[in-house]
Amino acid sequence: MVGLVRGVRGLRGQVRVEVLTDDPEGRFGVGAVLFREGSATALTVAESSPVADGPGWWLLFGEVRDRAGAEALKDVYLEAADDATREAGTWLWSDIVGLTARTTDGRELGVVTDVYRTGGAEVYTVGRERGELDIPAVRGVIVELDPPRGVLLVDAEALALDEVAEPDQDPSRPPRPPAPRRPRRRERRARRAAAEAAAGSADGSNAPPPEPPTTDEPG
Numbered sequence: 335m336v337g338l339v340r341g342v343r344g345l346r347g348q349v350r351v352e353v354l355t356d357d358p359e360g361r362f363g364v365g366a367v368l369f370r371e372g373s374a375t376a377l378t379v380a381e382s383s384p385v386a387d388g389p390g391w392w393l394l395f396g397e398v399r400d401r402a403g404a405e406a407l408k409d410v411y412l413e414a415a416d417d418a419t420r421e422a423g424t425w426l427w428s429d430i431v432g433l434t435a436r437t438t439d440g441r442e443l444g445v446v447t448d449v450y451r452t453g454g455a456e457v458y459t460v461g462r463e464r465g466e467l468d469i470p471a472v473r474g475v476i477v478e479l480d481p482p483r484g485v486l487l488v489d490a491e492a493l494a495l496d497e498v499a500e501p502d503q504d505p506s507r508p509p510r511p512p513a514p515r516r517p518r519r520r521e522r523r524a525r526r527a528a529a530e531a532a533a534g535s536a537d538g539s540n541a542p543p544p545e546p547p548t549t550d551e552p553g
Contacts, residue, residue, distance in 0.1 A: 335354050335371065335412065336353075336354055336355040336361045336362075336368065336412055336413065336414050337351040337352060337353060337355065337361070337362070337391070337411070337412040338351065338409070338410070338411050338412070339351055339352075339407045339408055339410050339412065340352050340390065340408070340409075341408065342404040342407075342408065343392065344401065345400060346394060346400070346401070347394060347395070347398040347399060347400050347401055347403050347404040348381070348392055348393070348394045349392070349393050349394075349395075349398075349407055350385060350390050350391070350392055351390055351391050351392075351393050351412065352389070352390050353389065353391060354411075355414075358384075358391055361414060362379060362382045362391050363379065363382060364379055364380065364382060365378070365379060366378075366379045366382075367379075368395075368412045368413065368414065369412065369413045369414075369426070369428070370407070370410050370412065370413075371410065371411035371412070371413055371426075371427050372426070372427030372428055372448075372449050373427075373428065374428050375397075376397070377395040377397055377398070377412070378395060378396040378397060379393055379394070379395060379396075380394045380395060380396040381393070381394035382394070411451075413426055413427075425479070425481050427449040427456075429481040430449050430458060430479075430481060430486070431446050431447065431449060432445065432446060433445070433446045433481060433484060433485075433486040434446075434484065434486065435458070435460045435469065435486045435488050436486065436487055436488065437487070437488050437489070437490035438477055438487060438488070438489055438490065441490065443460050443462060443467060443469075443488065444460040444461050444462040444463075444467065445460065445461055446458045446459065446460055446461075446486065447459050447460070447461045447466075449471075455470060455471065455472055456470075457469065457470055457471060458471055458486075469488055469493065474492050475488060475489055475492045475493060476488060476489075477489050
């Protein structure tokens, strides 16, 4: 990343860029080509100058014709056109999109459709038949990443993917018996009452009381 678009100025589409490179003169010079992070659409610098009253640079891109186009670039990271100066093992988002993610046990998760940044870390969005899956691009989850060879190897156990970590049930195996049905509240009450009645009959506590003795009234 060489810059981050922080604001716009005027109606011509000029943008104010936070400098994220050690060579702003070279990266932001007229004729330099930049890209939106994760995009293959080129942005050619037509005008550039350092901000006089603060940090950053003012840039005008040939492909951005008005303020509305500049507003669409706000909060967007800018990447350099060439990757010759990139450190080994670092890639553009456009290099990641389109890779097929696979797990260490040989399962295919799907194709990376998007990359975004959250909390200072990148996240790869993988499209699958069962819905999208977000994979944090951190060590311990990404085992191997080599876009030129089309390799994106993921540790499924680190992601706690049950459907990936556990193989499908062998169709030749008999199905598991259903779990015993939990008795309903009404059934539990009936069973408890029956048990209490049985206990009472055993010790005579529930026997009917004797009838009171009869007396003859005086005539």
